[in-house]
Amino acid sequence: AQSVTQLDSQVPVFEEAPVELRCNYSSSVSVYLFWYVQYPNQGLQLLLKYLSGSTLVESINGFEAEFNKSQTSFHLRKPSVHISDTAEYFCAVSARGATNKLIFGTGTLLAVQP
């Protein structure tokens, strides 16, 4: 079975500051890793994913995440945040070679302040 831990329930940050949202996972098999974003009163949207290959993956809006197998982590980073990045961010994992069952973390609310 897989599990995901997001230790920070809320991360306040000032606009244009860097941010890191932490995600650790547990699994006995190889996994795919995802970050989803949920803007207020909306569904979830895929932000970025790690399937294989380069351990550093990027999104179109400046976020990046690095897969670290030894530390079982997939932290999300952005060098300079905007007010519009305010949202809840969910880390998720699914087992390779199995069904598409996604296991989500509890989410981190990124609150960007002016």
Next chain:
Amino acid sequence: NAGVTQTPKFQVLKTGQSMTLQCAQDMNHEYMSWYRQDPGMGLRLIHYSVGAGITDQGEVPNGYNVSRSTTEDFPLRLLSAAPSQTSVYFCASSYSGVGARNTEAFFGQGTRLTVV
């Protein structure tokens, strides 16, 4: 492009009532699933389906039924609503198959359910 459509968007039920949350997708995805989202608990998987006629339980299936008679539709039924089922419900779909690389899940806009 409709994507994943959920109806209704909001619903208030009395304890003991039954209802069906509708979910439809037009992307020909084999895999569909239902989640509930509660504060501080993230999204928890209720039921999922890997194709028409095939369903299975997730983490929190009690009190919910599903069926999958077509590829497009995956309704979630509450048999006898309880206040503990007050939540936001999300339906999601994706391509499926062992080793599938396009494993992005597409989510509906959610149904906010209140049981009084």
